[in-house]
Amino acid sequence: MGSRIPKVIGWLTFLCASIPPLAGTAHADDVFFACSSDRTQRLRPTSIVTNGPAACHSSETARTWRETGPAGPPGPQGPAGPSDAFATSVEIGDPRAPIAIPSGPATTVATLNLPSGSYVATASLYFTNGSVDSAIAYCMLLIRDGIHDHNAQVIDSEGGGQAVSQALTTAASLPSGGTASLICVNNGPTGNLAIQTYNLTATKVGALSFQ
Numbered sequence: 001m002g003s004r005i006p007k008v009i010g011w012l013t014f015l016c017a018s019i020p021p022l023a024g025t026a027h028a029d030d031v032f033f034a035c036s037s038d039r040t041q042r043l044r045p046t047s048i049v050t051n052g053p054a055a056c057h058s059s060e061t062a063r064t065w066r067e068t069g070p071a072g073p074p075g076p077q078g079p080a081g082p083s084d085a086f087a088t089s090v091e092i093g094d095p096r097a098p099i100a101i102p103s104g105p106a107t108t109v110a111t112l113n114l115p116s117g118s119y120v121a122t123a124s125l126y127f128t129n130g131s132v133d134s135a136i137a138y139c140m141l142l143i144r145d146g147i148h149d150h151n152a153q154v155i156d157s158e159g160g161g162q163a164v165s166q167a168l169t170t171a172a173s174l175p176s177g178g179t180a181s182l183i184c185v186n187n188g189p190t191g192n193l194a195i196q197t198y199n200l201t202a203t204k205v206g207a208l209s210f211q
Contacts, residue, residue, distance in 0.1 A: 030067040035060035079206040086112045086180075087201040098128070098194035101137070106185040109139075110200045114180060118173040118208035119143065121180040125166050125198035132160035135191020138184065141168035143202075145178035155187065163196075173208050 035047040035056035043063065047054045056062050088110045090097050101107055109125070127137045135158045143150040150172035156164045172178070180202045186193045 032065050032067070034063050036063050084115075084117075084204040085201060086114060086204075087199070088112060089197070089199040090195070091197055094197075098196050099198075101127070101184045101186050101193040101195060103186040103189060103191075106140075106183050109182040109184055109195060109198060111179050111181040112200060112202050114143075114174055114178055114202055114204075116174055116177045117204045118171070118206075119180065119202045119204055120169070120171045120208070121200070121202040123166075123168045123182045123198065123200045125182070125184070126163065126196045127156070127158060127166065128163045128194055128196055129158045129160060129191050130194060131190065131192035133190035133192075134159050134188065135186050135193045136188035137164055137166065137193055138187040139166055139168065140183045141170050141200075142181045142183060143170055143172040143174070143178060144181070145172065145174045145176060148172070157188075158191065158193070160191070171208055171210075 030050055033047075033049050033052060033054040034043050034045075035054050036043045038059050038061055044060065047056065047060075054062055090099065090110075099107070099109060101109075112121075121141060121143055123139070123141045125139065129135045129137075136155060137158050138155045139153070141152045150170050152168040152170040154166045154168055156166065158164050168182075180200065182198065182200050184195065
């Protein structure tokens with residue numbers, strides 16, 4: 001007994017080339033009916049109807065197909081996108097400003113408590129020196145998870161009566177959560193440093209790749 005596979009392939013091949021234009025617009029849920037010759041497996045174009053049985057001859061076999069095929073298997077799970085942002089700030093007019101930054105022990109200006117995840121943290125601040133003497137404005141943006149420290153640092157010499165802006169960025173993955181802190185100090189023996197405004201933000205990201 002001969003194999004039917006070549007006949008089925010022949011019918012499918014001819015099907016693509018023999019379907020005439022149908023009146024109206026096909027819809028995704030349409031079902032097409034037609035007849036194919038039992039001898040040649042070729043589809044009879046004039047037998048094609050939409051959403052109804054085809055009138056097949058005794059020497060023909062009824063065929064059906066849909067406008068759209070069955071849905072394929074679901075794709076792999078994609079990485080999570082940014083889902084959370086944590087922020088704190090002191091802006092112009094805030095009664096907490098100015099924040100004095102003396103020499104000696106560093107001052108923790110602000111801290112964010114972060115749940116587990118991967119983060120990109122940024123900080124910006126505006127320093128003034130209210131003294132006639134120069135000062136050295138030093139700040140660190142520090143992400144800690146209890147095991148590792150990830151930080152960015154910036155330092156500026158600030159003359160008497162001058163002002164300076166600083167910006168920092170760092171990133172880290174925190175499997176068990178952690179903190180992001182902005183820490184500053186006057187790294188010189190003189191001057192009268194103060195932070196007039198600052199912004200500290202940590203944005204949770206879906207994936208973090210260190211290169």
